[in-house]
Amino acid sequence: MPADIAESQPLLEVIDLYTHFDTPRGVAHAVDGISFTLDRGRTLGVVGESGSGKSVLSRTIIDILSHDGSVLYRGKVMFEGRDLRELSQKEMREVRGREIAMVFQDPMSSLNPVKRIGKQITEVLVKRMGMNKASANLRAAELIDSVGIPDPEQQLKRYPMHLSGGMRQRVAIAIALAGEPKLLIADEPTTALDVTIQAQILDLLRKQQRERNMAVILITHNLGIVSGYTDDVAVMYAGKIVERCETQELMNRPRMPYTEALMKSAPLLSDPPHTRLDAIPGLPPNLLNVPDGCRFHERCRYATDRCLTELPDLTADGSSEHLYACWNPLEVKAEALS
Amino acid sequence: MSQDPLLSIQDVTVEYTTQGKRFAAISGVTFDIAEGETLGLVGESGCGKSTTGRAIIQLPRPTRGTVQFEGTELTTLPYDQMRQIRQRLQIIFQDPVSSLNPRRKVKDIVAEPLVIAGISDKAEREGRVREVLTAVGMDPDITMERRPHQFSGGQCQRICIARALIMEPKLIVCDEPVSALDVSVQAQILNLLEDMKERYGLTLLFISHDLAVVKNISDRVAVMYLGKFCELASSLRIYEAPAHPYTAGLMATIPTIEAGAQLETAALSGEIPSPLNPPSGCRFRTRCPIAQDKCASDEPQFREIETGHFVACHFPLTGGTA
Ligand SMILES: Nc1ncnc2c1ncn2[C@@H]1O[C@H](COP(=O)(O)OP(=O)(O)OP(=O)(O)O)[C@@H](O)[C@H]1O
Ligand SMILES: Nc1ncnc2c1ncn2[C@@H]1O[C@H](COP(=O)(O)OP(=O)(O)O)[C@@H](O)[C@H]1O
Ligand code: SF4
Ligand code: SF4
Ligand SMILES: [Mg+2]
Ligand SMILES: [Mg+2]
Numbered sequence A: 001m002p003a004d005i006a007e008s009q010p011l012l013e014v015i016d017l018y019t020h021f022d023t024p025r026g027v028a029h030a031v032d033g034i035s036f037t038l039d040r041g042r043t044l045g046v047v048g049e050s051g052s053g054k055s056v057l058s059r060t061i062i063d064i065l066s067h068d069g070s071v072l073y074r075g076k077v078m079f080e081g082r083d084l085r086e087l088s089q090k091e092m093r094e095v096r097g098r099e100i101a102m103v104f105q106d107p108m109s110s111l112n113p114v115k116r117i118g119k120q121i122t123e124v125l126v127k128r129m130g131m132n133k134a135s136a137n138l139r140a141a142e143l144i145d146s147v148g149i150p151d152p153e154q155q156l157k158r159y160p161m162h163l164s165g166g167m168r169q170r171v172a173i174a175i176a177l178a179g180e181p182k183l184l185i186a187d188e189p190t191t192a193l194d195v196t197i198q199a200q201i202l203d204l205l206r207k208q209q210r211e212r213n214m215a216v217i218l219i220t221h222n223l224g225i226v227s228g229y230t231d232d233v234a235v236m237y238a239g240k241i242v243e244r245c246e247t248q249e250l251m252n253r254p255r256m257p258y259t260e261a262l263m264k265s266a267p268l269l270s271d272p273p274h275t276r277l278d279a280i281p282g283l284p285p286n287l288l289n290v291p292d293g294c295r296f297h298e299r300c301r302y303a304t305d306r307c308l309t310e311l312p313d314l315t316a317d318g319s320s321e322h323l324y325a326c327w328n329p330l331e332v333k334a335e336a337l338s
Numbered sequence B: 001m002s003q004d005p006l007l008s009i010q011d012v013t014v015e016y017t018t019q020g021k022r023f024a025a026i027s028g029v030t031f032d033i034a035e036g037e038t039l040g041l042v043g044e045s046g047c048g049k050s051t052t053g054r055a056i057i058q059l060p061r062p063t064r065g066t067v068q069f070e071g072t073e074l075t076t077l078p079y080d081q082m083r084q085i086r087q088r089l090q091i092i093f094q095d096p097v098s099s100l101n102p103r104r105k106v107k108d109i110v111a112e113p114l115v116i117a118g119i120s121d122k123a124e125r126e127g128r129v130r131e132v133l134t135a136v137g138m139d140p141d142i143t144m145e146r147r148p149h150q151f152s153g154g155q156c157q158r159i160c161i162a163r164a165l166i167m168e169p170k171l172i173v174c175d176e177p178v179s180a181l182d183v184s185v186q187a188q189i190l191n192l193l194e195d196m197k198e199r200y201g202l203t204l205l206f207i208s209h210d211l212a213v214v215k216n217i218s219d220r221v222a223v224m225y226l227g228k229f230c231e232l233a234s235s236l237r238i239y240e241a242p243a244h245p246y247t248a249g250l251m252a253t254i255p256t257i258e259a260g261a262q263l264e265t266a267a268l269s270g271e272i273p274s275p276l277n278p279p280s281g282c283r284f285r286t287r288c289p290i291a292q293d294k295c296a297s298d299e300p301q302f303r304e305i306e307t308g309h310f311v312a313c314h315f316p317l318t319g320g321t322a
Helices: A003-008 A054-061 A089-098 A117-129 A133-146 A165-178 A195-212 A223-229 A247-252 A257-265 A305-309 A330-337 B049-056 B079-086 B106-116 B122-135 B153-165 B183-200 B211-217 B235-240 B245-253 B293-297
Strands: A012-023 A026-038 A043-047 A071-079 A100-103 A183-187 A215-220 A232-237 A240-246 B007-018 B021-033 B038-042 B064-069 B089-092 B171-175 B203-208 B220-225 B228-234 B303-306 B309-311
Touching: A012 A054, A026 A054, A026 A071, A026 A240, A043 A054, A043 A223, A054 A071, A054 A183, A054 A215, A089 A100, A089 A117, A100 A165, A117 A133, A117 A165, A133 A165, A165 A195, A183 A195, A195 A215, A195 A223, A195 B245, A215 A223, A223 A247, A232 A247, A232 A257, A240 A247, A240 A257, A257 B183, B007 B049, B021 B049, B021 B228, B038 B049, B038 B211, B049 B064, B049 B089, B049 B171, B049 B203, B079 B089, B089 B153, B106 B122, B106 B153, B122 B153, B153 B183, B183 B203, B183 B211, B203 B211, B211 B235, B220 B235, B220 B245, B228 B235, B228 B245
Parallel strands: A043 A215, A043 A232, A100 A183, A183 A215, B038 B203, B038 B220, B089 B171, B171 B203
Antiparallel strands: A012 A026, A012 A071, A232 A240, B007 B021, B007 B064, B220 B228, B228 B309, B303 B309
């Protein structure tokens, strides 16, 4: 395809994606009609409580869930104009690692515990990039240096089990970057790490993203991380995106009551001690049995009759790019009162 | 305050042996908790928060130091008397699901401390279980006959809190009680703890790695690093004017909705050193942005730099210098 078309086209376009699990207790609607686009070089935050479908979404995009018939898929994942869902397993393996790479919450899931980390990185370079041994060694040292591992000569000789969690995550990031991906998906990459190490890893991801003009999907349950480290954001609830816009817009003007409730339930450092928290009552719905209407209605303080029966679409006001799925969005309500 | 503190910990050290090496998981820890107070304890993984909490209930007994609870010295107390005291000294943990026996019904789990205390009247036990379950926001009619796996993490934490409350304890050590919960449920549990504190006149030691959570629930906050206290002050003061560079770094590091895009670079570089081999002098010096020669040779003492504000640093950020 001509270069100018490739440039104007979004890097990733997810269209009406469904991933359902056929389980003995029923069908789990883990990803339930999700659409979004991601441009080159942008960082999209995907935020939601546990079980909202974030990991299933990312695993569907890179196609690492089972194909034994227990997982039901529908919809498209367009990457640079190609539908990844149409690719063969072999073609998809090439996309993974080269064009799209992934970093997981537990770095050990992408590391071999009994192989020296230097070897693990050079192997990837030889296999994916077709490098010879000598240039792979050089490149591995560069990668290790770029992810901020001190004393690379020594570190490359060590085994993952002898590294701290933060160091392991740095190695996993180095391996993900080895194929020079255009898209990096990081699924809660810092959830298992200490706060000071978390900040280091998020800084590292941001630096790499900027230097390589790589697109990043950063999955997290922490709105603070979204606020500090992403350009755009998608809020997930019970398998659906319920709000999507630029990150600063979301922080300043949330429209969806769930987003507002999430923001208010977390304590703020600026609040005085013993400030009563605005807890969200109840629990997220069970995805085997999602409620009718708006999936948030049982916990929503703005719910009206319509919310109980009709599922709101993800739409915007006029030409705005701020999408939300709610019958009674926040600002409109405030205006109606005044 | 002329009143004696409810709990007084003096110079407590707990040593463990790992890989054939003896090391201090916490050393020289000293603090008081006043009756009715919530003391927050923050720090990164492995710094000794849980060890401090467990030292209070003598699990294990500290290697050195003293622990006084309501005027009784616990470190030398015979085990049968310790068992008595444990009724007034409860602990709840981070992982609510695995701290409940999966085979038992909720009513038996919550009643267990009553059985241990020798309350044999079944009707009395059941009445108290109902009361305490209601207090933690669980409907006894649908809860009592069920088993833990039928509940979510947040509901299991409510059950754990009910079990801790049933003996009407004076002090509860809360070891990361909300860390495994989603923010929406975390807020429910924090509010519940505040309500229970009011209703039962509790005193809390609240352990967490989340500074915002700790500030919200605590009257005073202690910050730990590699087995030692580095700072202790009122919750307001420590956030307004942190004196220890580690506290300041921790606060600058936390991604919050408020900090937003301002957050540009990690405030604290470097790795947390191994507690088996802590740095000489000040333990924080390998990561401290203002460390000087003295920090490598002399260990800073934990001292009061303004009323009620303690810090272990040669060059505190507020409140004068050494
Ligand atoms: N039973 C034990 N035997 C040997 N070492 C132990 C034992 N319990 C704890 N430790 C060590 O003591 C140190 C302090 O551990 P502790 O569990 O108190 O930390 P923590 O601050 O609660 O950490 P976290 O945030 O991960 O819960 C750590 O180095 C830990 O590995
Ligand atoms: N392999 C699987 N089989 C059945 N259900 C699954 C499977 N993987 C995930 N789920 C379900 O899908 C839902 C979304 O899970 P997940 O994407 O992991 O949530 P999140 O990452 O947002 O915490 C959950 O209800 C989860 O139990
Ligand atoms: S659609 Fe109704 S229930 Fe759903 S978030 Fe909006 S107001 Fe609440
Ligand atoms: S004593 Fe020195 S190294 Fe330690 S915190 Fe203070 S300034 Fe930093
Ligand atoms: Mg997940
Ligand atoms: Mg602990």
